[in-house]
Amino acid sequence: MSALKAVQAVRSGRIDATRVRAVVRKEITDYRRNRFILGTMTVLPIVFLVNPIINIFAAPTSLTRSALDARVGSTMLFLLLVPVILPATISATSIVTEREQGTLEPVLTTPVRSEELLIGKALAALIPAAALAYAMLGVFLLAVKLFAHQQIADATLEGPRILAQVLFVPLLAGWAIWAGIAVSVRADDVRVAQQLGTLASLPPLAITALMAFNVITPTFRLAVLFAVGLLLLDAGAYRLIAPMFDRERLITARRSK
């Protein structure tokens, strides 16, 4: 089911928004009391905020414009790591942990549909990841505006660059979430799921890196194309993952026939 069809399904009553909300609320309440997730949500943003700030403030003002653009691009790439790594870590454990703890089977005995459960879990991973990523971006841009050299500030505070950053946060997070959930649906072990989930979420970031380092010349058109491509990938990934959620296999570790 594509994202558009999912929305249509909500409107037609096939996807029950109350059930999706229940999943989101439960997941976020559980995250808030989970030391591992709280720790990850605290440490990762600090690491990936301090590093770019140091990097941008250490940039010499004698750099050429293209060299400065490359420096700013690579610096801002760091800020995109959080919306990739954080939701990948969360979503990669979302199903496999419930299987391990025996909480999945009672959930599956309720009228909740697989799509409702998956969308709920995806939104619950997206909301904190996007909120943190935007907060980090805001702090970074504010620091640059207030304290950086004018030349560096001009190169950083460009509209298209910020727009791309704003756009790529949910799109990259979306990819990372579906990759993480796909791993979580198939995995039998939480640690393996975390490692594979993080790995599977990285490919789109590689293209972002190529743009940041000017290997691919970043233009507004390219950024839009890449964003559309990511959007399609997110929708396509969902189409692949929803059928992978095989209740019988998740409960008995055997495929349904």
Next chain:
Amino acid sequence: MTRVQEDPVLVVDKLTKTFGSRTAYSDVSFTVGRGEVFGFLGPNGAGKTTTVRSLGTLITPTSGRATVAGIPLEAANAVEIRKRIAIMTEAPGLYGRLSVTENLQYFVGLHHLSNGAERIKNALEAVNLSDRARDTCNSLSKGLRQRVGLARTLLNDPEILFLDEPTSGLDPVAARGVHDLISGLRDRGVTIFFTTHRLAEAEALCDRVAILNTTLRTIGNPSELREQLFNKGLTVTTAAPLPDPDRVFTGLPGVESWDADGTAAAAYHLAVSDPAVAAPEVVRALVHAKADVLSVGESRHSLEDVYLELVNEDVEASRR
């Protein structure tokens, strides 16, 4: 016409489930009436849990048909069936970091139920857990967690409540608490289908029981099963072994055969056609033989005897 025939709420017809070459259960057929407490017994690996999962739409049967709460058991009807039933899995599967109320709120949402607060309050009252509503589930004992699991199954007022080993791992006091809850639910007219290893609890709680060992071995109420499987009998105990028991018992009216009870030195089992006819004759014969009679009573077979008889038959058949 019985309640089962009048108003069946669960009809299972030749249901079979295989996993590759392994058969979980085969050719299982039975009917459960509305408001009935139905026990599903069997040894480990007999297919009890797989049957419950199949009827709960979690596992697709390989063949056969079933109607659950009036709805045909088909993939397209899975959501509708799950709205009308509740399943308590063997492990309650609670979110340990969430409070009791938060756990129940989640399931109110998953069922899309109105009056959630009222339903949670009633469910907690039914399991006597109102005072622990704010406690996190990690802080509860196993027995209390089981009660939370049971409260969760009451939220949607199910037509059929499936309980999979609800007293597994509980101490006798906690198990008694669960028995009381099941009795209370029966009084409220809830149909209860529960699997158990505890034969005494099945005997005490169930209107009917079925014994499954991959195939359905028997079905009926416990006293019917006893009569089907065991002859009527008398147990005679004397102070000392009789010098010639054959002379005392053989040929008495109503006594078909006799043998010595291996568990006691001076006890005898008599197979009889009618205990009420045979008992006075047996007592007279014992008095005539100058035996010191300690007791003469009708032999009582428990559900455990029925269960062991059937399961042992299967074990012996598999050895042949």
